[in-house]
Amino acid sequence: MFNKEFLKTLTVLYVEDDDSIRMSLSNVLTKIFSKVIICKDGDDGYKKFYEYTQEKNAKINLIISDINMPHKNGIEMVTDIRKLDQDIPIVFTTAHGESEYLMESIKLKIAYYALKPINTAELLDNISNFCMIEYNKTLVEEKSNQITQYIDIINTITSIFKVNTLGIIIEVNDLTCELLEYSKEELIGMHIDSLLQQETFDNALKLIENKDLIKIKLKLKSKSGIIFYMNTTLISQKSQYTQDITSFLYICIDQTEDEIEKQQTMQKVRKNIMQQKTKESNLLKITKDLENEIERIKASSISSKDSQLILNALAKEKQKVATLNTQILHYEEKIAKLSQQAVKIDENEKAKKIEEMRRLEEYANEKEKFQSKIIELQALVSKLEAKLKKKIVD
Structure with a gap:
């Protein structure tokens, strides 16, 4: 049909x-x-x-x-x-x-x-x-x-070389020659171990035993000594008649830039970890020093009763200073308000404004008294603090 x-x-x-x-x-x-x-x-x-x-x-x-x-x-x-x-x-x-x-x-x-x-x-x-x-x-x-x-595309992005069962290179593509700085004539007949760093052909044979392919990471060294990091697929090629392995195909993709970037990132991470450990060590030292200082103060000759009395006195004097400062601010507001009113004096309200000016002068005098008192209290606080420090040192 x-x-x-x-x-x-x-x-x-x-x-x-x-x-x-x-x-x-x-x-x-x-x-x-x-x-x-x-x-x-x-x-x-x-x-x-x-x-x-x-x-x-x-x-x-x-x-x-x-x-x-x-x-x-x-x-x-x-x-x-x-x-x-x-x-x-x-x-x-x-x-x-x-x-x-x-x-x-x-x-x-x-x-x-x-x-x-x-x-x-x-x-x-x-x-x-x-x-x-x-x-x-x-x-x-x-x-x-x-x-x-597809083969043409693969040849532009992958390094490919074939080796026999002894590890001798028998075929290479152009990119491999370009990357490793060898001619085809130089590479063909060379043992693959001459290009490998760390990994060897014998190790690869052990890994691929009883398998058709494996994925491994290789480091290849060029003629001038440049190291290339390769993600590699290793394929065993067999005879279609006997199924015996006749050769191995290395298909390598260059990952050098990624590998270097990864190594640099790891170096930064390690550096950050070391810096963090140093900071932690310094903090531990400071904490220990503070603990020692506290213990030293506790063991000093000054009694806890004297220390508490001094601290209470300091607190009271500081409270007085704060209160006086509040009163001064109040007087300053009054003075400013009265000053503004005094500018607008009318002839008919002259007597009344004279009285307000008198009160203004009294407020100013009170302010001066309070400021003098604050200076005295601050001096007293300074003396008490000095006395406390001296006793701690002694």
């Missing part, structure tokens, strides 16, 4: 000089295929093929053509078309008496002969089969091209 969905994707060039046959088969073909280009003879067929594929740059997937036609027969038409396209599948529709064209058809790589009268179902089955084969070939080519592109 032919693949209807697949045939609907194809464009067909149909060439037939017999009007009735052309009309009959073209009605069937237009229902099956995506597009059918109908031609009346070989000359018309070639011109439309050229126009469609060369001038319009479009794709014709299949040619169905009669052989015996006027102006240009099927053999002549296909001979010209093969100069433009070597691979397009071609079906000849022919009568029994035209077998003399068989050898020429073989040379032209004709895909199928359909004998007249045409069995449409059989024709479509065969078309579906060989067109599918051509389609699969196209897919394989596309996939192959994609794989080639």
Whole structure:
């Protein structure tokens, strides 16, 4: 059974000089295929093929053509078309008496002969089969091209080298040579351990034993001594016949910048930890010194009763100073208010304002007295504090 969905994707060039046959088969073909280009003879067929594929740059997937036609027969038409396209599948529709064209058809790589009268179902089955084969070939080519592109991309971002079972390098890509500053000739034949730092080929063999691949971290050293940090996939390659390991493939991605940044970050972290520990040590020392000072004061000759009396006296005197300061602020506000009022004295209120001025003078005198008292109290507080400190020292 032919693949209807697949045939609907194809464009067909149909060439037939017999009007009735052309009309009959073209009605069937237009229902099956995506597009059918109908031609009346070989000359018309070639011109439309050229126009469609060369001038319009479009794709014709299949040619169905009669052989015996006027102006240009099927053999002549296909001979010209093969100069433009070597691979397009071609079906000849022919009568029994035209077998003399068989050898020429073989040379032209004709895909199928359909004998007249045409069995449409059989024709479509065969078309579906060989067109599918051509389609699969196209897919394989596309996939192959994609794989080639992927390999090219991989070669630009990864270092790849292959070693034999002894660790001798047998293949390298260009990026490996560029990174490690060696030519291919220098690297091929070199033992992989000559490039490795810390890790060895023997260690890798132990890790990959009974496995197809492993992921490891490598440090590679260039010719000039530069160290590169590599995230590496190590793949064992086996013989398809014996399944014995024949070689190993190293696929390395450069992580040097990330590794250096990570190391710098760790250094900063360690530095911060050390600084924090130093701060904690200093705080512990200060705390210890304070504890020792407290113990020394407790053990001094001054009695707890004397200390409490002095502290109480200091507290009382400081409270007095605070109270006097509050009163002074009150008087200053009064003086400021009265001063503002005195500026606006009216002749009719002169006597009243004189009395207020007298009160203003009294407030000013009181302020001076309080300020003198504060000075005395502050001096007393200073003496008491000095006395307390002296006793603590003694």
